Amino acid sequence: MKLKRFLTGVLSAVMALSVCALPAAAADVADTTTTAPSTSTIDTGKKGSITIHKYLMENIKGTKAPNNGEAINTTDKTVFPEGAKAASGAQFTIYQVMSKDDLIKYYNGELEKYKNSTPAYTEFVEENPADGTYKIKAGVTVNGSAGTSETTNTDGVAEFKGLELGLYVVIETKTPPAVTKAVTPFLVSVPMTKVETDANSKKTATEWLYDIHVYPKNSTATGSVTLMKKGVIGNDTANATPLAGVEFKLEHLKDGQDETKGDNWEQIKNGNGDYFTTAGTDGSVTISGLNPGKYRFTEIGYATGSENKFIINNGAKYVFEVTAGGNNKVTVSKPADANNNGDYKAEGDTVTVYNYAPDVDKQVYNTKESNYKKVADCGIDDTIKYQVKVVLPENFNNLKKFILTDTPVGIVDDENSVEIYSKLPDASNSQEAKLAKGTDYTVKKNGDGFIVTFEMGRVGEYKGQTLFVCYTAKLKTNEDGTLAGTTSTTGNPNTIDLTYSNKIDITQGKEDDDENKSHIKDDAVVYSFEIDVTKTADTINGDALPGVKFDLYKQVEKGKDANALKDTTAKNYGFDTTSASYVLVKSDLTTDDEGKISYKGLANGTYWLRETKTVDGYNLLASPVKVELNLSYKLTWEENKGYKNNTLVKHDYTQKVEDFGKKATTTTGADRNTYGIASANIVNKKGFQLPVTGGFGTLLFSGIGVLLVLAGVAVLFSMKKKNDRA
Structure with a gap:
């Protein structure tokens, strides 16, 4: 027992x-x-x-x-x-x-x-x-x-x-x-x-x-999940930019609980007991030790000092599921009914979240190259054509504000010419592709420029696409019609400022706060030049000839300008009409006391000065005088990577300017510090003048003639007496 x-x-x-x-x-x-x-x-x-x-x-x-x-x-x-x-x-x-x-x-x-x-x-x-x-x-x-x-x-x-x-x-x-x-x-x-x-x-x-x-x-199974943050212009995710410095909160749904109730989510904190922040050249952050289950990232905002042009989806939640894989690894996937579905993806061991941004690119039509460029030259009477490409972000419909402000210097915009297209206009689509002014957007004058305000509810169908803002302008003039702009190396810039909401959930009534707005700025520059003419007597270094008048003409391609002189008139003026035509730019340009004419507001090209009045004792020029304006201008545009005070200046053309032309000098020898000038010296010669009928010269010659006759008669009488003696 x-x-x-x-x-x-x-x-x-x-x-x-x-x-x-x-x-x-x-x-x-x-x-x-x-x-x-x-x-x-x-x-x-x-x-x-x-x-x-x-x-x-x-x-x-x-x-x-x-x-x-x-x-x-x-x-x-x-x-x-x-x-x-x-x-x-x-x-x-x-x-x-x-x-x-x-x-x-x-x-x-x-x-x-x-x-x-x-x-x-x-x-x-x-x-x-x-x-x-x-x-x-x-x-x-x-x-x-x-x-x-x-x-x-x-x-x-x-x-x-x-x-x-x-x-x-x-x-x-x-x-x-x-x-x-x-x-x-x-x-x-x-x-x-x-x-x-x-x-x-x-x-x-x-x-x-x-x-x-x-x-x-x-x-x-536990594993590592990587959050990768990328910035996207428009909807071009294929060329997304890694975006560091964005903070996220990570939460885990308690097993078997209702995810719609906030209390059922437990926060997972980083080592400092705080949010996770994307970093590095790939804009990522990796969280280790995650068990399979349902999680979500909530976007908080930019960390201090990490501001960027990309729109923060603050408060947006990105849900993903972690499942056990082989070799004690985990994989992630996105629920089919996920919110913000288009703003992120979850696959492999990576959750990729996209932030979107608009873009703006401004160009001016360069007639020499027959294309839109960042820089061009034009004359005072020329119509300047601008084209602004505006890329709407994919999340455009979530924004409160989207405004274009055009600010020219030395230029006056024609706000009535502003038209916006959904694709580049041409003869076949100019009307079909045009947005409705006054309905899709409004335009109002703003100084020498204008402001375009987009109607957010109307333009949302173009999210992620590019719109084209087209308009015209002219160089600014003074009351007397002279150029008000500059001919210097700084040129006449025209700046476009795109102002947009930088968050998708701006508190109502605060969308105008600076902290809730971002700016992207871009420039195009127009150059205009000057002709300086010096009129002297007999030689280049001769005395100045004031009061001489000229008409200024520009040489154009034959048959291309309806305002050109008729060939018969041009020939009478001494122009060669074989392959060119001539358009009057300015009449009655008159030399001052120093014998000078200065005329501003010219594009590069071939010009002719036809003398219409000269000083007494000097002959008019037999034919027009040619003056070439062929000044080489170039801006070294520097891509601005910085983002400061909620503003990105895409191109900073003031960083480095390539000089053109030579410094002009006054008669006193002081530097005028003005560039973009072509100088010409024109010399007038004295003429051979015929006597005037009935004048003092006629009487003199008549008297001399009488004396000669009398002398001849006296000689004849003297010779006759000698013969009689003989």
Whole structure:
């Protein structure tokens, strides 16, 4: 009898240690075990329970979770490492595989089947090789008992109450998202013996436990997820720019909870207990140790000092799901019903979030190259044509403000000429592609420039596309018609300023605050030049000739200008009409006291000065005088990468200017510091003048003639007297 009681104690200890052991965190088995309580002390009239505590722990190695069937202190970090999480949504199913009577017989060593062995879960459960799940074998029942299932709650607890005494097999029939493989099935005896350990590590079975607590563990998958932030102009994601310095909040949805309720999301913080910030040349941040489940990034804004032209989607949430992959890795995907669907993608191990920005590019028509360029030259009477390309961001419909402000210097815009097209206009589409002025947008005069305000609800259909703003202008003149602009190297710039919302959820009534607006500026520059003419007498260094008048003509391609002189008139003026025509630019240009004429507001080209009045004693020039304006101008545009005070200046043309022409000099020799001048010296010669009829010269010659006649007569009389003497 003593031997049987001893064997019963040993079996009780073995059962306590084997059926409830955590595979990687089991308590050590004692070297000696005292006699267990007698099976006669089991209260066969009682019911029992099994309480399953499910936790996700990334690092379980070395923990010492007891497996004695009792509830344990989950705040003890030697048992539950930092970061252990209660796992909800795990379903467990239990089957009674040994009745109360058989269990008592087993403990008493009277059950024939197990006199020389202990039960194993493999007797009752089989594994599905296809997916590694487990199920009860066919025909395994006790007293007709079917399986009973419970699912762990938010605390990771599943309870099976009111159980008949007996031996149960526990199978995890549904795993939480973080689990890569279901827990290995295990056996639980209800009741089981309570084992206590003394100071000498001696274990003693002291009593029967009817309410059993078990702490099964799974193999869990954790991995790294990378958030990558990219800036997109319009909708061109293929050429996106890495965007560093954007802050995000990361949250995890509690397993099995309603994601529409904010309280069900737990924030995951970085090492400093704060937000995650994209960084580096690829604009990314990597978060490690994420278990499978549902997560979301919420965009907060730019970190201090990281402002950029791209529009912040502050408050936008990007939901993604992490699932277990092979080799303990995770993969991400985007839910089909995700909000902000077009602003991000989730694939592989990367969530890519896009921020959008508009763009503006201004150009002026260069007649010499027959194309739109950043720089051109023109005359005071020329019509200047501008073209502004405006790229609408993909999230245009979320913006509160989108305005163009044109500010010219030395130029006057014609605000009535402003037209906006959805594609470059030509003869075939100029009307079809035109937006409706006054409906899609409005234009108002602003000094010498104008302001275009887009009607946001009307223009939204063009999101992500390019619009073309076309208009004309002229060089600014003074009241007397002279050029008000400059002929210097700075040229006459015309700046376009695109003002737009830099956030998508601007608080109502605050959209005009500077902090909620961004600017992109771009320039095009127009040059105009000057002719200086010096009129002198007889030689280049001769005296100045004031009061000489000229008409200024520009040479144009034959047949290209309706205002050109007729060929017969041009020939009479001394022009060669073989291959060119001539257009009057300015008449009656008159030399001043220093013999000079200065005329500003000319484009490069060939000009002719036709003298119409000269000083008395000097002949008019026989033919017009040619003056060439062929000044080479060039701006070295520098792409401005900086973004300061919510403003991006795309091109800074003042950074470096290539000089053109030579410095002109006044008659005193002082530098005029004016560039863009072509100088010409024109010399007039004195003429050979015929005498005037009836004047003093005629009387003089007549008197001389009379005297000569009288002298001739006197000579004849003298010769006659000499002959008579002879």
